Amino acid sequence: MNETDNLLGQFLAHIGVERGLAKSTVSAYEADVKKYLGWLSSRGVDDLNTVTAHDVEDYVAALDKAGESARSKARRLASVHAFHKFALMQQVVDDDVSARVKAPKAAGHLPDVLSIDEVSRLLDAAAMGGSSDPVVLRDKALLEFMYATGCRVSEATGADLNDIDFDERVVVLTGKGSKQRLVPLGEYALKALQRYIAEGRPELEAKAKGAKERRAIFLNKRGRRISRQSVWEVVKAAGERAHIDKPLHPHTLRHSFATHLIQGGADVRTVQELLGHASVTTTQIYTHVSPETLIETYLTAHPRAR
Incomplete structure (x- = not known):
């Protein structure tokens, strides 16, 4: 023994x-x-x-x-x-x-997730046909940033200009417990951020009364750091313009980010690191199979499905 x-x-x-x-x-x-x-x-x-x-x-x-x-x-x-x-x-x-290690929660339902097409429609709707209005440039950059990084709404509102490395195409996000992680930024998000920072942010910053907000990436209409509530409103407004009838909130982009990565072949451990989850069991929920994929796989694979 x-x-x-x-x-x-x-x-x-x-x-x-x-x-x-x-x-x-x-x-x-x-x-x-x-x-x-x-x-x-x-x-x-x-x-x-x-x-x-x-x-x-x-x-x-x-x-x-x-x-x-x-x-x-x-x-x-x-x-x-x-x-x-x-x-x-x-x-x-x-x-x-x-x-x-905590036991995974018994989810009563899967998280709200947008399809890739719905995400594209949402981001296009935020751009308002390519408007150069500083608020539109901010909204487009904000949503591109959130979908590109899978960040929490608090991480988006707390992000500072010096957190982004445009040369390396990465951003440092500060999550729960002040833990920091490095997340890549895709081409679409980088372009939207660069345009907003060059053309839109200076106009918003100029509206601030008193001391200017020099650190925050995303500013509100008064030139101050954008709030969580404002981000909710941005997501909701873009969703209405895109005619998306699914429940929409900032976390929807985070859920979609994780689901699309796993569906694209990313392993759960990598997605765990990108999301900043302390435990991989929290990330496991994104390994679900959509009903559409389930049916397609069945029809393709089962010898007597047709």
């Missing part, structure tokens, strides 16, 4: 005797932990001290790929949490890496 098997025996005795859990509950814990340890072993991980939070996240992702329900995944992860917590209590490990 190796050290991990011995620890599992102690864990089961602990929950069965000291915690007084029912035999059926102990058996469920045993099955869950054995499944987890077997999965780790298949990856060449046999020492709990070498397990990382990423390993636990990948295990949850594997359960998702296997088609397990949200309730089943939550139960299995609860068993993993209890086992790692016991290992820490027994001083077998120095850190409970599983504590940083």
